[in-house]
Amino acid sequence: MDVAQVQRALAAGASFVDARSTGEYVGLHAGGKDERPGTIPGARNLPYDWLTENGAGQLLRTEGLGKLFDTLEIPLSGEQVHFCHTGSRAALSWFVAYGVLGNKQARLYDGSMAEWAPRQELPLEQKIKL
Numbered sequence: 001m002d003v004a005q006v007q008r009a010l011a012a013g014a015s016f017v018d019a020r021s022t023g024e025y026v027g028l029h030a031g032g033k034d035e036r037p038g039t040i041p042g043a044r045n046l047p048y049d050w051l052t053e054n055g056a057g058q059l060l061r062t063e064g065l066g067k068l069f070d071t072l073e074i075p076l077s078g079e080q081v082h083f084c085h086t087g088s089r090a091a092l093s094w095f096v097a098y099g100v101l102g103n104k105q106a107r108l109y110d111g112s113m114a115e116w117a118p119r120q121e122l123p124l125e126q127k128i129k130l
Contacts, residue, residue, distance in 0.1 A: 001108065001109045001111075003111065003115065003122070006081060006116070009079055009081050010040065012079065014078070014080060014081055015042075015078060015079070016039075016040050016081045016083070017074055017082045017090070017093050018040070019047065019089040019092065020047065020113070022045055025039050025047075026045075026128045037117075038127070040081075040123070040124070046093055048084065048089040048092045051093060065101060066101060074097075075103075076103055078105055079105045080106040081106075081108075081109050082106060083112040085112055086110075086111075087110035
């Protein structure tokens with residue numbers, strides 16, 4: 001996805017999934033010196049390592065993945081945009097949504113926050129400001 005597609009998805013009410021750490025999601029940590037801290041407005045946080053057994057190399061069972069999405073109020077259907085800092089961590093959450101849980105409308109924003117956060121004209125939500 002490119003920025004224009006992400007903006008359209010945001011305006012259309014798509015669900016957004018931020019696969020970064022909670023510290024990045026709430027705005028305590030920024031990805032780079034030119035990046036504003038925070039997340040795309042309305043995004044849900046699903047750190048990528050939560051999708052695996054003990055944060056390691058094996059995915060949780062399908063039932064556990066579904067429960068995780070449900071608990072975090074991430075829909076299992078409908079337009080969904082997964083992002084992180086550069087798209088690598090979000091590739092895992094996208095794969096789980098699309099390939100394991102069957103949401104064929106899940107998409108990956110590969111530019112992610114490295115592309116979004118430096119652009120002042122794009123909306124950003126910082127949940128914790130210190």
